Structures are given as C-alpha cells and as structure tokens.
Amino acid sequence: MFRFSKTILVLTLAAASTAAGAFENFQGVGRPATTAEVKAWDIDVRPDFKGLPKGSGNVERGNELFEEKCASCHGSFGESNEVFTPLAGGTTKDDIKTGRVRGLSSGELPQRTSFTKVATISTLFDYIQRAMPWTAPKSLKPDEVFAILAYLLNLQEIVPADFVLSDKNIADVQKLLPNRNGMTTDHGMWPGAPAKKGGIGNGGKPDTANKACMKNCKPEVLIGSTLPEYARTAHGELADQYRSFGPVRGTRTLGPEAAKKAADAGTLELATKSGCMACHGMKSKIVGPGYSEVLARYKDQTDAESRLIAKVKAGGQGVWGSIPMPPNAHIKDEDITTLVKWILSGSK
C-alpha cells in the first residue's frame, strides 16, 4: 500500500513537471539573436543617450547635407510649411535661458515647429537616423546625423556657426533646448505605474468630472460653433458618401459643377496613390515641377500628350533640374494616359 502510493506520487510529479516545462519553455521556437543582428536593428537612442553612436559633425557639413537631402521637403532653413510642418523657428534667446517656449502659451506662435516642442535632443538624433531622408530612410551615417543636427541647432540659434556636435557634447547641448522644461507627465493617461511608484503620471485620475444628470441639466443650450459653409463642401459631394437606401441620405452639397470636380478629385486621388504627389505639386515645384508648370511648358506642343506619357513611363532627367524622375513601370498605361490628360487639361 505504502509502495503503491509513493509510485503514484512520483508519477504525478513527473507528469506535472513535463506539462509545466512544455508551457514555460517553447521548445524549438525562436533562436538566439546574434550580436551582429542586435547591433543592426537596435539603433534607438534614449534621452540619457544610451544607444548613441560615436561620431561628430559640424554646422557647415550639416548645411551641405541638408541642402542636398532635406531641403526639398523642409526648405533650406527648415522653415518650409509646404510638405511638412516647419522644423525651425518660433523660439527666442530668452526661451533658451528658461527652457520654456513662451510663444506656446502667449498665443504669439502662429504654428508650432519641431524646436518649439521637443524637450530631448536624443529624440531628433534617433528620428533622423532611423527615418530620414523621407525617401531613403536609414541611409545617413552617424557623422552625417550629427552634422545635420548641428546645422538645425545653429538655425535655431542654439549653437554658433563653427560648432561641432558630437557624442561627447550632445548632453551639454541638450541643456540648451528652448523647450527642455516644457513637458509634463502629471496626467491620468499613462496606463502603467504612476510616478509615485517609479512610473509616469498620476495613476489614471481623469482631469474632467462630468455628472450623469438626466433631467433639466442646464438652463439653456449654448452653441459654441457650427459648420462653416466652406467646410460643408470641402469634402466633396456628401451625397455620394452614403448609401442610396436606408433611413437617411447623404446631403447633396455640390452644384452642377460637381461632376468636373469629382472627376478631378478622382484623378488627384490616382496621382496620389501612384506616388506622383510625393515629388510634384499642383502649382509649384516640390522635387519635380508643379503640374501648372508642366502645362505651361507643353501646352503648345502638338505631341505633348504622347511625349509626356513616354516620359512618365521611362523616367527622365535634365528638363527641370538635376534630380531624376524615376521610371513608373508600376502605373498602368491607361492610368498614365488619364494622368497626363488631366495635367494637360489644367489639373485641379
């Protein structure tokens, strides 16, 4: 009897450990990452500069690189609002002293730039290194990232024109960022441990406290804002964005010119989907010429349509500057024809 129970016990223990082992250790699943693999992908840089590569770059080199790789979207001085919101501007010498951008609260700032917001320079290094330039992310070497960042810091009048930014002095430059004291984590929207337990925020306490009143909740209804007329029609024909059956219809918002507008919008969508709009603006140059500029040049040429179709297909260089247009084999022939006709008919 005694021997029998002991055997059962041993068997039970063995079964338990086998079962536990199968779930705690996913045998045969995954493999160790090699040192080279981790190095290749682990490129993040934290605010304490953990992960920052060694290197350096000066303002002048940064200026050259910026002009070559960044200015087509951001403008030569990081001021452009054409493609993305501006990088530079909006801060004062006084902001650099206090570490708080005054324009953010005074209402004097027409638009926030990257430097009016960012409190950690590691953020900029990390982002430029991982995601820039726009069409060739991760192509910059660490020295180039340091140089571009030095140029941006100089534009923002944080460092002088002869400055060399490096892994050695980046922590000191961090202490000069105009909005370095501009962040707060005193809110209830962090889903982890609160600050008092070594985490972030107030532990989930909301900042509004509405009450579920049911009857006679207020003496009057105050309307703060209504839809402006221009916004009513800015999103195309609303009637076409609803089913033609069911309890409601989309409101018809556009007049007789709706058809032409809708067709133009459709072609614009095609141009966007095909990637054209990344380089071409409607009116003016981004990387390649604006469509109005193309129209102006080709409108009197009888073979304009066939020439442009051939150009879009095969790509080209030299007509509008040195930056080449890549071949567009991925766009269907009929779509290229639609796009070219649209451009030559005064695209809108």
Add this chain to the structure above:
Amino acid sequence: MGDITKQPGRLRPAPENFLTEAQVQAVADGRRDFLRKSLFAAGAALALPKVVRASEGDPNILENPAWTTSLGLPVATNPYGMPSKYESQLLRRESPGLARVGGASVSFAPLQGLFGIITPSGLHFERHHQGWHDIDPSKHRLMINGSDDSLLKKPKVYTLDELMRLPSVSRIHFIECGANTGLEWGNVAVPTVQYTHGMLSCSEFTGVPLKHLLEDCGVDYKKARYVLAEGADGSSMTRTIPMEMVESGEVFVAYGQNGEMLRPENGYPLRLVVPGVQGVSWVKWLRRIEVGDKPYATKDEAVHYIDLLPSGLHRQYSSIQEAKSVITTPSGGQTLLDKGFYNVSGLAWSGRGRIKQVDVSFDGGVNWQTARLEGPIQNKALTRFNINWVWDGNPAILQSRAIDETGFVQPSYGQLRAVRGTKSIYHNNAIQSWKVIESGEVSNVQVL
C-alpha cells in the same frame, strides 16, 4: 401626416435619382411639400406603361425582377468576395488639407454606414508615418532584446512560422488614433462622422501575448519596466509601452484580424495590440521589441502625440483613450427622409474597460434618456447603442454620452476645454452634437 407617433418609418425611393439640381436645391431650402409632389410625378412617369398595374401595387412585387426569373452566377465567381456593386459609396477617405503627403496621412473609416461593432478590414482606418508596404512574411522577423544585457537573458529572433505555433488569443478591441476628432478642438471643422470620428475601428485580433515571448527570452520584470515597440517600415516607428500592461497579458503580438491575416495597411504580417491605448502605440509591421528601464521619448512621444495645454506645457506619454461616444445615424451630412420613427444608433468605447451606460439627448443636453446597448459589451471594444426617436419635424440637437465601468462620464466641450484649452490636437473625447433642422438636414455643431 396624422399622428406621427403611431406611424412606422417608411422606406422611400431615393429622391435624388428623380430630381434636377434646381429641385434638389428647393428641397435643401426646406420645401418638403415639393419633394412629395415630385416623387409622385416621378413614380407615375416611370410606371407609365403599367399604369393599371401600378394602381394594384408595387411593380417590384407585381413583376418578378430579372434576379428572380433567371439563372444566377456560379460559386467562386469571385474567389475573394467583394461587396455588392451598390456599396460603392462607403470608402476610406482622406480629409482635404489635413496632410500634404499621402505617405504621412490618414484615411478615415466610413462610420456613417457601418453596423454593429466590427469594422470590415478593407474599411479599417489608415494612418501611416512613412507609407505602407506589403511585406513578404517569409522574410519578416521579430527580434526581442534588452536595452542592456541585465534586463533580458536571451535576445531572440522569431519567424512567422514560429510565432504562429505558439498559444494564441483572439480578442475584440477598438483602435482609435490619439488625434481622432483632433480637427475639432477649436471649432467645428468637418461635415460628417467619417471625418470627425473615423480614425476609429474595431476588429477581432489574433496573436500571442507579448509576456509569453518576453518570458521565453528571460525578461527580468524587476528591472525592465518599459517596452519599446518598433516597426519594419521606413519610419521604423517606435513607442514606449508600460510593462504593467504587458504583464497583465493584455498586450499581444497579432497576425490575425477578423479571421484572416492582417491587411498590409494595418501591419501585415505582424502588429502590436495595446488595448485601450491610442493607435500609434499599436506598432504596425512590428519587427522589434526592446525592454528597458526608462521611457524612450521617441519622435511620436516627444514631438507628436503630445497634448498642448493652455499653460504652454505639453502632456507627454498620454496614451489612454478615455470614454467617448458618437451617434452615427443620424449624423452630420445626412438628411432625414421624413418625419416619424428612427432608430438612433451609435458607438461608445473606453480605454479603461467596458461601457456601462450610454445616454442620448435630443435637446442639446438638457434632458437625457438611457440607450439600449446592442450586442456584446466587451473590454476596450466598441459597443453599439441605439434608442427610439420619433422626429416631429422640429429642430433638434442629438448628443450621446458614454459612461464606462470606472464611472467616468464623457465630458462636454465646455468641461474639456476648461482643463485642456483648444489647441491640444490629441485626445478630444468631448460629447458630439448633431443639429437637425426642419428640412431634415443634419449638421455638425458644438454645444458647450
């Protein structure tokens, strides 16, 4: 019209098919009597050869249509089925002027026409930071490492073959962009619910709890209190996530969406699911997880996705999507066809758990009634609500107000702005108002 409270809602033919622009304008100007007359005229004109029969009833009933009197198409005509050709209007759409580059833009889900709580995968909203790719799953890898060796014993690499062998979970969760309704912080800016609230979707996601993977790699939970998630796209987008959420088992690495693989625009073949937290943290095309002892202040938590307050300070690491709701029918940009009965329907959700109650007001928030909660009520998922309404033809302002299981009540615009001002961009969860005028046209207004 008699006693409208006793009259059921009527399905009417689409009037716009019969009307000229001038007539449409007349209707838009509120001449509803005109609409009725012209409908009779149009109906009579169409049915002219069958005048006698039309008086006997609806020709759609009296004469069998082609689909009832002929052979239909065989199976697998469409090997991957598509919606009906009559469903071409409900599409993901961009809001003009919101972004100038399609690769760093948003397309909004057409909430105005969706039912229940699941967003069809093809209509799931999109937000890309540097364009999207259709990634070859056989070449996709997930790496897990530590910010230093003491936080994680064994950095590992997993393939899809391997991840899909592991114990899986399937859960329905909403995903909302932190900037949803962001266009409306200062004033009404867009006409329809697609553009006010369409950075919102809800799917059943399938995948592996991240804690299983971290534990497989020998994570030290005592030291590693943060997780960095990184995408495989050009932007290699990164966000910091608290380890508490991972330890709870809530956060998972998903490959499935609504029974099939994720769609490329939504992160194929692998994305992170972080229930209740804004969409930017649900990193798409997930290629790397790093555990660390400090938050990372990445671009999308140090330059963007930070909430500007009236003091000039920005809130950083604001992540939870607080309780919110919106009526989708009727809503802005719609026109009610007639007086009478309507099933007012909408969506409610909370990043802090389940929806407990939704109230609806028809008078701009003076009086409220509790709505029915339709279908399943799940943790951090969309919840559909509906409520009866008989429209008497007078102006009305419709609102909905969500209450979640923590007791939090969705705030009014007045309450939200009193704390956060009007320039935040992110986390606008104010009560939405839709104004109905006599013509039946519904428009977007803000009630303070």
